[in-house]
Amino acid sequence: MFKKTYILFGIAILLQTIVFGQTSKDMLHIQGGSYIPLYGRDSVLVTVNDFFMDKLPVTNEQYVDFVKQYPKWQKSNVKRLFADEMYLRNWKNDTILNSTEHLKSPITYVSWFAASKYCECQGKRLPTVDEWEYVAMADEELADARVKKTYNEKILSWYEAPRTNTYEVGRNPENFWGIKDLHGLVWEWTSDFNSILITGESRKDVDKDTNLFCGSAAVGATDLMNYAAFMRYAFRGSITARYNIKNLGFRCVQDMPFE
């Protein structure tokens, strides 16, 4: 009898890891490494540990499921501290999208708080800027494609294309890691987006306000050729966690189970 219970329990746990680990299908393993990001600690190498990343950005459909399960995050219930009036602006009501929207499009008009909470509920978290940029510097062939001229051009041509947020997820080719849509659909929240020390007013032609930021002189661009990345950092530096923006979505990551 005891034996049977053990076996039963064992099977249940095994199945649970398969169902909820989601490692093979929806999330992909990213092998850690070092690189010099656009803005780093004194322009030194940043080290990223191994982790799992969602293959695709979170979709409208997935977010509908989330708010059904967590009514606190529905449009009419959300606390203003956590999301401004633009939250889920393209939704008809608490659980239904406008008829113009597609279920398979990336969720946008979500705040950092909402995105963080979504990931937390899936047993995941938002990627750090360093993690996101690490995976995003890959193209289809190389883990670090930033040296290629075509890499930058492709991303910049997307930045110019209008209304890419209405496309369905998964339309772009898999990158080196098997991840899709880091470029080409929407921009994505990162857990520490508020570590970018550029003042919001970019027209002032200065990227650091020495009076407002302590030690900001130590943080500067290391690779100004990477203009696409520069735009991303500038964007992150200009937003606030309550903002909900039309072309800003997110995806989640997960730490390796045993470190």
Added chain:
Amino acid sequence: MKTYILGFCMLCLGVMSCKQETKQVAEATETLKQSEEISDMSIYNLPSTWTNQNGKDIQLKDLKGNVLVMVMIYTTCKAACPRLVADMRNIEKRLPESTKGKVNMIFVSIDPETDTPERLKAFAKENFMDKEPWTFLRSSEQNTREFAAVLAVKYKEISPMDFSHSNIISVFNDAGELVFQQEGLGVNSDATIENIEKAVNEM
């Protein structure tokens, strides 16, 4: 029959993690209603737990009832933080007698790894701030990031002992709503003091 039991077991285990959380949330909102309504824009909506310089665990809503003046620093900082501490001290000194006992002056660490409660205690003593109305708080890295997001404070670790960070002093009214922010170092604090007084008068 066995298969049914097995299936049921799996289901139970599967849904447990998320269900529990919903239940907790429900309980939390209930207790919330019991005490007093917390407004939508109040920082008392944040559920995070913080530890003060005396090693005592608190939630932000435990600070409810007073006007809060908050700044994010780290104790090993050599450049701007001493000036921020000085700014806070000057603000406190200039507050009129009528506001005494109604204003909490709070430092929140952006370097929770280094700034243990012991370290915060030592820092408080060094600065003669180990007494009312001063409080020093630390929490997990995640909670700190969240709190900074609420305050629109930006910070980044640039080496294990050094951070870049925004120099912002924030004033919250007794409901926990952000009413004013002073940006920059060594700036004139008149507006900040005015706003603290105003928040106290509206209590």
